[in-house]
Amino acid sequence: MSITQYNGSAIVAMTGKNCVVIGCDKRLGQQALTVDMNFEKVFRVKDKLYVGLPGLATDVQTLHDRIRYRVNMYDLEEERAIQPDNLAHMISNMLYQKRFGPYFCEPIIAGLTEKDEPYIMGMDLIGCLSSAPDFIVGGTASDNLYGMCEALWEPDLGPDDLFRSASQALLNAVDRDAMSGWGAVVHVITPEKTETYHLQGRQD
Amino acid sequence: MVPTEHHGDQWEPYVDNGGSTLAIAGEDFVVIGSDTRSSDGYNINTRYDPKAFKFTNNTVLATTGYRADCKSMAKSVQAQITKYAHDHGKEMSVEAMAQMLSIMMYQKRFFSYYVFPIVAGIDKEGKGAVYSYDPVGNMERVGFRAFGSSSALLQPFIDDQLGFKNRADIKPEERELHLPDLQQAKNIITDVFNGAAERDIYTGDGLQLFTITKEGGIELEELPLKRD
Amino acid sequence: METQIGIRGDNFVVLLSDKIVAQSIVKMKHNQDKMKQLNKNNVMSVTGEAGDVDSFSEYIEANIKLFGLRQNRPLTTSECAYWTRGTLAEALRSRSPYNVNLLIGGFNPNTKKSSLYRIDYLSSICEVPFAAHGYTSYFAYSLMDKEYRKDLTKEEAIKLAIRCVKQLDHRFLVGQPGFILRVIDEEGIHTYDSQPILENGQRSFNFVNVANNVVVSEA
Numbered sequence: 001m002s003i004t005q006y007n008g009s010a011i012v013a014m015t016g017k018n019c020v021v022i023g024c025d026k027r028l029g030q031q032a033l034t035v036d037m038n039f040e041k042v043f044r045v046k047d048k049l050y051v052g053l054p055g056l057a058t059d060v061q062t063l064h065d066r067i068r069y070r071v072n073m074y075d076l077e078e079e080r081a082i083q084p085d086n087l088a089h090m091i092s093n094m095l096y097q098k099r100f101g102p103y104f105c106e107p108i109i110a111g112l113t114e115k116d117e118p119y120i121m122g123m124d125l126i127g128c129l130s131s132a133p134d135f136i137v138g139g140t141a142s143d144n145l146y147g148m149c150e151a152l153w154e155p156d157l158g159p160d161d162l163f164r165s166a167s168q169a170l171l172n173a174v175d176r177d178a179m180s181g182w183g184a185v186v187h188v189i190t191p192e193k194t195e196t197y198h199l200q201g202r203q204d
Numbered sequence: 205m206v207p208t209e210h211h212g213d214q215w216e217p218y219v220d221n222g223g224s225t226l227a228i229a230g231e232d233f234v235v236i237g238s239d240t241r242s243s244d245g246y247n248i249n250t251r252y253d254p255k256a257f258k259f260t261n262n263t264v265l266a267t268t269g270y271r272a273d274c275k276s277m278a279k280s281v282q283a284q285i286t287k288y289a290h291d292h293g294k295e296m297s298v299e300a301m302a303q304m305l306s307i308m309m310y311q312k313r314f315f316s317y318y319v320f321p322i323v324a325g326i327d328k329e330g331k332g333a334v335y336s337y338d339p340v341g342n343m344e345r346v347g348f349r350a351f352g353s354s355s356a357l358l359q360p361f362i363d364d365q366l367g368f369k370n371r372a373d374i375k376p377e378e379r380e381l382h383l384p385d386l387q388q389a390k391n392i393i394t395d396v397f398n399g400a401a402e403r404d405i406y407t408g409d410g411l412q413l414f415t416i417t418k419e420g421g422i423e424l425e426e427l428p429l430k431r432d
Numbered sequence: 433m434e435t436q437i438g439i440r441g442d443n444f445v446v447l448l449s450d451k452i453v454a455q456s457i458v459k460m461k462h463n464q465d466k467m468k469q470l471n472k473n474n475v476m477s478v479t480g481e482a483g484d485v486d487s488f489s490e491y492i493e494a495n496i497k498l499f500g501l502r503q504n505r506p507l508t509t510s511e512c513a514y515w516t517r518g519t520l521a522e523a524l525r526s527r528s529p530y531n532v533n534l535l536i537g538g539f540n541p542n543t544k545k546s547s548l549y550r551i552d553y554l555s556s557i558c559e560v561p562f563a564a565h566g567y568t569s570y571f572a573y574s575l576m577d578k579e580y581r582k583d584l585t586k587e588e589a590i591k592l593a594i595r596c597v598k599q600l601d602h603r604f605l606v607g608q609p610g611f612i613l614r615v616i617d618e619e620g621i622h623t624y625d626s627q628p629i630l631e632n633g634q635r636s637f638n639f640v641n642v643a644n645n646v647v648v649s650e651a
Contacts, residue, residue: 006554033569033570035550035558035560035563036550036558038558039558057556058552058554058555058556061521061557062555101525143356143357144359146403147357147358147360147399147403148357148364150399150402151395151399167370168364168371171369172360172363172364172369175360176356176359176360176363201370
């Protein structure tokens, strides 16, 4: 089993009409043993900018710490809010700096741009960016999420419908994956506000 | 990575030729979809190699896994079904065929067929029946099942749409009241196969849709899928 | 092969660990205290590779004491835990990573709340109601899953830890003769040592408070 599958994770980001959602499961395991059922993998960067970090838990935490540090430094030095694409390239650069001893984590960025346009971006563990107009998935349940999202996603969904699609995609995907699940968190990002929903899921 | 026959110096008896199957049992019908691609690693052997076949006027067997084993097994099953018809003067029922397949597979317990079969048909009560198996013949009658290279993409979606899992609007216990009609079942299969063909390189080219009803017998539709 | 258990209540934490130092199949020491008192109300329990355990835990212990002296206040449990994680994470990607598993438990006198952190050798950290490391986790987690409650009293938590030990003694291949149990609460740190095997050869699961010789048992 790959080291990226050691702790288990599932993350999905979806675009809608002037909104994006990003969600994750809450399990932390050591292979088949569940250690924590309240381990979130999506983190707030700004009010309308979130980053999801699926992969090895230690690198998830190290990366989160480093991203927070770099974003704070950006705020101080640039005196303006970091934009989603800036963040994507910043993280990509951070990952590529560790090209030959990488963080085992494949970040997913979701947010709204200055013009409140939806933005999602994925990358591999050495920072190769990959954009998509519809959705980006990651983690041990990524195959399951691909199937769900291909079927449920449609263009121009409003925040409520998008939240419903992402939640269904996440919950049903993790239920067929032994390494992720134990509840989920979904952040719905709209120009006015970002709302966070904790979803109850199967506890097995 | 799909295994190939030659792994280093070691010869391997099995190859995964990819492809996917998906069966849905309704109140008085069964629909079974399967793609027609057959591949070996990054090569496509053929774009038209059907995985599902009619066995009696009432049953279809669809199998993913190793094509040679699929075909060899199907041939043995067909022989037994023909023999049964001659011996008993009637067609074999789905229940009987399902049980027979389980036994035939377990008889090869220590050099199993590398196959993931689904048997679909109308049972003695006139209800839709889907039986799924593991490669050594462990059998289960289910309401719906996806197998093959896209099973991880297909199964969670039908859990949602047909098993009503994680749904606030319909409880799984009330599933019987919300079973899909024939057209809904067909739509689900075509939709989700298009999604699978989008993401899974081993699934694509063509979709075969078998519909089995008590009155209409077996009907086959062929639809295109992505060919890239 | 080493045992480490932690249980967090509302205003206390119970930590328990075995006392064996082993090399290969040989028990080298039977009375090793595997916990470090980081400050007045925080304890760290450490297991892992022999040399790493000592060098890492001493480094952490000394630095947390130094922090306390410099800032003229004791570090909180979360500060201790996250600083420890950071140190371990940095070492993980260096030429000399530490192979240690940690539990850090403590009481915060300001908020009157307790917390328990679980850090594994890869330095993933999580704040949990109960925790275990190594083979012990396969025996203790099921019991703690079943019996843990948010409103567990100190006595109940100690008894739960003893039940885990009893279960280990019953089912785990590797027998562990002695344990140290610590309770961290508002008053400070209370140390309990497991009673030796009784004269009639019966295994004892009683623990004795080192300070006042009060015996606690599962019953």
